Amino acid sequence: MSSLLQQFGQIDIYLFDQLLRGRIVRGMRVFDAGCGGGRNLVYFLKEGYEVFGVDADRRAVEVVRRLAPAPMSENFRVETIEASSFPDSFADVVLSSAVLHFARDDDHFNAMLRATWRVLKPGGLLFCRLASSIGIEHLIRRIEGRRFALPDGSDRYLVDEALLLQLTGELGGKLADPLKTTVVQGQRSMTTWIVLKD
Numbered sequence: 001m002s003s004l005l006q007q008f009g010q011i012d013i014y015l016f017d018q019l020l021r022g023r024i025v026r027g028m029r030v031f032d033a034g035c036g037g038g039r040n041l042v043y044f045l046k047e048g049y050e051v052f053g054v055d056a057d058r059r060a061v062e063v064v065r066r067l068a069p070a071p072m073s074e075n076f077r078v079e080t081i082e083a084s085s086f087p088d089s090f091a092d093v094v095l096s097s098a099v100l101h102f103a104r105d106d107d108h109f110n111a112m113l114r115a116t117w118r119v120l121k122p123g124g125l126l127f128c129r130l131a132s133s134i135g136i137e138h139l140i141r142r143i144e145g146r147r148f149a150l151p152d153g154s155d156r157y158l159v160d161e162a163l164l165l166q167l168t169g170e171l172g173g174k175l176a177d178p179l180k181t182t183v184v185q186g187q188r189s190m191t192t193w194i195v196l197k198d
Contacts, residue, residue, distance in 0.1 A: 007042075007043060007046065008042060008043045009038070009039055009040070009041070009042025009043065010039040010040075010042075011039070011040050011042065011043060012039075012040055012097050012129055014127075014129060014180065014192040015040055015095065015097065015127055015129075018125070018127060018194070019043070023125055023176070024093050024125070026047065026048065026049060028049065028050075028091075028092035028093050029049075029050045029051075029052070029090065029091045029092050029093070030044050030049050030050070030051045030052070030091060030092070030093045030094075030095065031051075031052045031053060031086065031090060031091035031093070031094045031095070031119055031120075032051070032052070032053035032054075032094075032095045032097075033053070033054060033081045033084070033094055033095065033096045033099060033112075033115070033116040033119070034053075034054070034055055034081055034096060034097070034098075034099030035053030035054065035055045035060070035061070035064050035076060035095075036055055036057070036060045036063075036064070037060045037063035037064055037067075038053070038063060038064030038067045038068075040095055040097055041053070041064060041067065041068075042067065045067055045068050045069065045072070050072075050075075051068070051072060051075060052075040052076065052086065052090075052091065053075070053076045053077075054076070054077050054078075054079040054080070054081060054084050054086070055076075055078065055079075056078065056079065056080045056081075057078075058078045061076050061077070061078045064076050081096075081099065081112045081115050081116060082108070082111035082112050082114075082115045083115070084115050084119065086119050087119070088118050088119065089119070089120070089121045089122065090119040090120075090121070091119050091120055091121060091124060092121055092123075092124050092125070093120075093124060093125050093126075093127065094116055094117075094119060094120045094124065094125070094126050094127070095127050095128075096116050096126065096127070096128040096129070096130070097127070097128070097129045098129055098130070098131075098190075099112070099130070100112055100113060100116075100128065100130045100157070100159075101130045101131035101156040101157050101158065101159075102156070102157065103157040104147075104157075105144075105145055105146075105147070105157075106145060106146065108157075109146070109157055113167065113171075116128075117171050117173075117197070120197050121197065122197055122198065123196070123197060123198075124196070124197045125176060125194065125195070125196055125197075126173070126193075126194065126195040126196075126197065127192075127194055128192070128193040128194070128195070129190055129191070129192050129193075130159060130190070130191060130193065131150075131156040131157070131158055131159075131188060131189065131190060131191075132158055132159045132160060132161075132164075132181060132189050132190070132191040133148065133158040133159070133160050133189065134160060134161055134179075134181040134183075134189050134191055135181055135183040135189050136150075136151070136183060136186065136188070136189045139151050139186055140158065143155055146158055146159070150187065150188050151186055151187045151188070152184075152187040152188050154188070156188075158189075159191065161179060164179060164191070164193050165179075168193075168195055171195065171197070172197070172198050173195040173196055173197050173198060174195065174196050174198060175193075175194065175195060175196075176194040176195060176196045177192070177194045179191055179192070179193060180192040
């Protein structure tokens with residue numbers, strides 16, 4: 001168990017699935033939009049992938065910089081996603097894990113999403129995990145717009161299936177997999193949205 005933890009860290013199980021299926025391979029440039037302390041990057045950093053990321057939390061970026069080999073540590077920047085300084089069509093794979101549901105409102109959500117999509121190359125893969133209302137519609141309470149109070153005591157910006165399908169089309173992408181949603185014992189719901197950029 002400890003060797004698996006050392007090799008993969010606390011990688012999201014659905015991201016691990018993409019690795020197993022051969023959709024993310026060596027030679028691809030990986031960009032983590034909202035990298036935090038790098039929990040999804042341990043494997044990529046150890047295996048010599050070219051890895052980059054942004055996060056607004058300076059302390060989190062310092063943690064991920066310490067995980068990275070010395071020449072790569074400067075690939076991580078203290079920036080908000082929506083104001084990322086990375087160029088257009090920069091990465092083969094873009095990760096957005098447990099980030100977009102912290103949007104304040106529709107404008108903030110769309111700004112983060114468009115900036116995340118902007119750095120993805122044509123033909124690239126967006127891996128996104130975010131809170132949704134799918135499967136818990138009767139358990140949540142609307143605060144305002146798409147912000148809801150969840151049974152676990154948190155409040156989040158929640159998407160649903162219709163919105164994700166609409167956004168897939170608007171972005172000019174196509175689903176790489178059907179939407180997959182995990183309902184955590186009636187407390188919250190997390191959806192995996194994986195999109196190929198045409």
